[in-house]
Each structure stands twice: as structure tokens, then as C-alpha cells.
Amino acid sequence: IRLGRGFNGIETSGTTVTAGAAALDAHVARKAAAAGVDLTFLRTIPGSIGGAVRMNAGCYGTYVADHLRDVQVVLRDGRLVTLSPAALELAYRRSTLPPGAVIVSATFTGPEGAPEALEARMADQLAKRDATQPTKDRTAGSTFRNPAGFSSTGKADDTHEMKAWKLIDDAGMRGAREGGAVMSEKHSNFLTNAENASAADLENLGEMIRKKVYETSGVTLEWEIMRVGEPAPEEAGG
Structure with missing residues (x-):
């Protein structure tokens, strides 16, 4: 389900921000900052609020x-209900939603901050992201979850031993290619569509990466990208 314009509103009140599920994460961060609310972490996250919550x-x-x-969802029987963070059982790159539920909006709270300082922080984050990630390439964001169970902090004391990109590097798979799909040379946890890659190219390369990482480290990488559908069956005799 792709939610349209009726679900992309953003409202602020004090330190509270309510955003429709179709609102872009970056837009929410910027509007919150303009209102003096610090949700700057959303600025560099691609996609929309519904996916961010999920x-x-x-x-x-x-x-x-x-x-x-809290988050507002529509259940399969048409009821609109509000769920608490505890009900969602939020964990690293995971949540628990009722079967078939559709997120329609979410409400956040954030600390107060001077708009100018928040804008400067977001500019710094964007510069850091552009320097380390293939932001100009066609990707779906980070490909695999970090086995460490947390994302990079960007701080000097951050550890990389169980980060997906480090395991991929150690397996010699940075820059690996399958058809039009390439594991980015700039950041090896970004699966990129370099040359009109098919879905099969992308998924096959991802599975190749997972196999090689397991062979070299004994760690099974989990997909972070949410894939829809099933791989096409091989043609007879193929």
C-alpha cells in the first residue's frame, strides 16, 4: 500500500511532532527543527515515517x-487504533504490528533546541553521510542488518567488529558484481543498481554475499531490506 498526499501532513505543538506515514523522514526532521524540536536523526534516513516506525x-x-x-494504525477490520511503543516491541530494525495493520501516522517528542543549531547539526550529518555512503547511486539503503545489533554511532569509540560492512569487506566482497548489481565500493553494505540490474541480479548478489560471509566468518547476515514477493522459479532446463 502506498499512501498519498492525504497522509503526508506534519504538525508541531510544543515539543510534540505528529507526522503522516507518507511524510518523508527528512521533511519531518526539518519541520521539527524549524519549530525548535530535535528530531535531527531523521534527516539522513531515506524513506517515509511509516517505514521508519516499522x-x-x-x-x-x-x-x-x-x-x-504513539502510532496510529488501521487494522484489517477498518478500526483506527493508537498503539504505544511498548505494544510495537521496537528493537533493532524490528517492530511488531498486528497482522495486516497499516501505519497512518505517528507522534514523536523531542528535546528543545535552537533552530539554527539543529539546522547546522543536520548539515553536518548530511556531509558525513555523503562522504561515506553512495547517496548518488540507486540503492535501497543498508542491505543487511548489523549482527552487532546496533547502527553506527559516528563517534570515535564506535566498534566495527560485527558490522555488516566489515564482515563483507573481510569476505572480500566489496565491489562484487552480479549482472547489473554491484556491492558498492564506497560502502560495502549498499547493494546498488549500477547497470539496469534485474531483481534477480540484486537478490542473487545479496545471497552470494551472505554465503561468502558465512564461509569466512560463520556469521549469517540478515536482510535489512524488506523484499516483496518470491524469487521467480528457474526456467525448465535452466
Whole structure:
């Protein structure tokens, strides 16, 4: 389900921000900052609020779970209900929603901050992201969850031993290619569509990466990208 314009509103009141599920994370961060509310962690996260809540998105050590007050969902029987963060059982890149539920909006709280300082922080975060990630390439964001169970903090004392990119590097798979799909040379946990890659190219390369990482480290990488559908069956005789 793709929610349209009726679900992309953003409202602020004091230190509270309510955003429709279709609102872009970056837009929410900027509107919150303009109102003096610090939700700057959302600025560099691609996608919309519905996906951010569903995946408990986060970066630089801050997650949706740290600021979510409640979420409004429509159940399969048509009821509109409000769920607390506890009901969602938010964890690293995970949440628990009722079967078939659709997130329609979410309400966050954040600390107060001077708009100018929050804008400067977001500019710094964007510069850091652009320097380390293939932001100009066609990707779906980070490909695999970090086995460490947390995202990079961006701080000097951050550890990388069980980060997906480090395991991929150690397996010699940075820059690996399958058809039009390439594991980014700039950041090896970004699966990129470099040359009109098919879905099969992308998924096959991802599975190749998972197999090689398991062979070299004994760790099974979990997909962070939510894939829809099933792989096409091989053609007869193929």
C-alpha cells in the first residue's frame, strides 16, 4: 500500500511532532527543527515515517524508539487504533504490528533546541553521510542488518567488529558484481543498481554475499531490506 498526499501532513505543538506515514523522514526532521524540536536523526534516513516506525529506523546512535510517543494504525477490520511503543516491541530494525495493520501516522517528542543549531547539526550529518555512503547511486539503503545489533554511532569509540560492512569487506566482497548489481565500493553494505540490474541480479548478489560471509566468518547476515514477493522459479532446463 502506498499512501498519498492525504497522509503526508506534519504538525508541531510544543515539543510534540505528529507526522503522516507518507511524510518523508527528512521533511519531518526539518519541520521539527524549524519549530525548535530535535528530531535531527531523521534527516539522513531515506524513506517515509511509516517505514521508519516499522523498521525502528535510526542513525548515529538514535532510533525511532527513543522519540516515538504513539502510532496510529488501521487494522484489517477498518478500526483506527493508537498503539504505544511498548505494544510495537521496537528493537533493532524490528517492530511488531498486528497482522495486516497499516501505519497512518505517528507522534514523536523531542528535546528543545535552537533552530539554527539543529539546522547546522543536520548539515553536518548530511556531509558525513555523503562522504561515506553512495547517496548518488540507486540503492535501497543498508542491505543487511548489523549482527552487532546496533547502527553506527559516528563517534570515535564506535566498534566495527560485527558490522555488516566489515564482515563483507573481510569476505572480500566489496565491489562484487552480479549482472547489473554491484556491492558498492564506497560502502560495502549498499547493494546498488549500477547497470539496469534485474531483481534477480540484486537478490542473487545479496545471497552470494551472505554465503561468502558465512564461509569466512560463520556469521549469517540478515536482510535489512524488506523484499516483496518470491524469487521467480528457474526456467525448465535452466
